[in-house]
Amino acid sequence: MYSSIYTESKEMYDELKEWRRELHKTPELGLELPQTVSFVKNKLTELGIPFETKVNGNCIVGYLGSGERCLLLRADMDGLPMFEESQLSYASQNGNMHACGHDIHTTALLGAAKLLKKHEQDLKGKIKLLFQPGEETFEGARAVIKEGILENPKVDAAFAVHVASTLPVKTIAYGTLTATSVFGFKITITGKGTHGAMPQNGIDPINVGVTIYQALQELIARECAPSKEVSLTIGQFNSGTMNNVIPETAVLQGTLRTFDSETKQYLITRIKEIVKNISKAFRAESKIEVLTDIPVLCCDEKRNEEIVKALNLMNAELKIISGLHTTGSDDFAVYANEVPASYFMIGAKENSNTIYAHHNPKVCFNEQVLPIAAAVYACTALDWK
Template identity: 40%
Template sequence: MTDYFKEALEYKDELIEKRRALHQIPETGLDLPKTKAYVKGELEGLGLEVKEYGTSGLSTLIQGEKGEGRCIMIRADMDALPMNEESGLPFASTGNTAHTCGHDLHSSIALTAAKALLKEKANFKGTVKFMFQPAEEIFAGSKMMIENGVLENPQVDRALALHTALDRETGSICYNEGYFATSSDNFKITIKCKGGHGAYPHTTIDPIHVAVNIYTNFLELIARECPPQETSTLTFGMLSAGSNSNIIPDLAEMQGTLRAYSPEVRNKLKSRMLEIIEGLKISTKAEIDLDFFTGVPSLYSDPEFTREIVGYLKNSDFDGELIPDTKIMASEDMALVAEKVPTAYFSVNCKLPGNNFSHHNPGVNFDENMMPIGLGLMLTAVVNWLNNN
């Protein structure tokens, strides 16, 4: 077995250079013109043909020279977040968007993997497909690229993805055989009522009273209807109503998120939320609309495929720690790929000492020393799986 983790260290300067270039052009959503141009330019500079999907989705293929075989896909998300950066880094972004989730590191790893695999193509059979996707943060990029055929021509047999992790300092890789990340269902509730004078509540239909009932009933679903052995959360992040102390308003709005690992629990809780709304419409006489406006399923890391990749890692030159049974409450639109193709998902720790911020925080920073580990992971997994399958 080639020492791919040792080989990955030779690309460290290049990994850092690519990451910092991407870090300074953060873009959000589906349309990433600067990021797409950079990634496409890097791939075409290697002599690769790039196929576009939608506005900013990109894919390319590398064919092994040891013979025909199967197809494995590496996914990298490219989008950033709509926030200012306060990291103090000399290459920090200066606008109102920032790479505070580490997607710039993911894309740098995938771009460098393409270069390394081109040099290695005499040593493996089959095909490596790359999926560079926008809009992971809004759960739209994978869906768009799947609908446009990224899993076809050639048909993808297995898929791989990784993510930065901030639980430990650099040197470990985390995985789980089964559900790795929760589903996510973001919802908005609009309550239309009859406002009036605060001194005469009996002449009104109070949307704040309705909102409080919804809040209480929804949270009780987790406490009383979710099986205790199942993990789920329901959080309200926005409640807006009224303008003055003695005016009962006509309107209230609420927004929140529901998360669960089990698809059965997810479906049950969503169904019960709708039932509660229908009951409150009758009991309060309010007009209530519940809209699940974005959602992704829980991310399933196929146990058999994950075990196989972990076996290759254990037999490789990786000298760090492999941490099993890792699950996160965040969500990932790689879950949509995993619904269609057996997928192995990993998180690579990269906490910097002294930087105690989380993902999505304006002050967060990531240890760039994780990138050779991520690259070694991808090379080890791809070459060994293709040659053994």
């Protein structure tokens, strides 16, 4: 049966491509995805799959199968607030971009839904099809869990895929310690504004911010063993509006990522100490806000191997490799923290000399991944017992 699923999925290629391109044109952000949700609801309705909405109508949950046990299949739907430079004929024109492939994930799960509806009698349990908002902002998973996604029926395991622009098509990667935790933070420094020609009359928050920035980089270089695989990035530094005015405030936003919870807690404490003490030394005030706090994505080894066996039966040509271990992150980790879960990366590398990574305005994904990803979702569901 699994090989026939792959054949049927390939026969859907043109349809999947059409769906994906429609979604790619209109990326939406965070927890507000009205157009994307409308598209998914229409397709599920056409397929005769019952569904409900959550998160103020911005999340869709479809239902298939019957039985006591339940598997959750998750696809994230949101894009990024960046202008697309891919030069694709169907590139987004609304100032946002599907630069992480979530349009492909959504399409693939819809494709799997069509396959599973056709083979619903072969399912050995209940399947929840979760089309989730807010992954890029790390808000979606917790919002959906808060509204009971893991209950009624109770979810026994979860599965998700993610495309990879740097992996060749037909390559699938998986692992156990798959992705890092995320601690996102915002530092607000308050100084004393003054004329730029008279700095002695003020307290310069930019100067304080620069010192804090440098100290945070040194924190990683001098207090973390290289083997700990830690990254700390300040991705935003905003302050001032004029070249001759020392402003009142400066804002830094950053992300801390690690695979080790003890290291994470140590560094969070040190970040707070550094910000507090440097600010005090320069007579400024500061505060730290927690923006995100997502655990390490730990996948279930037994579930992984069961899925790999099924995928090998589905298509022996797939190159399935273990050891996926990346400093990227995904709020799918929140589900994996609650139930046994698996997370597989599927190759979508373009046939080009220039390959861009995710979150780059020029990144492109090979659409040949669409039937593969749809079949992986479907095969995983049919193998679930």
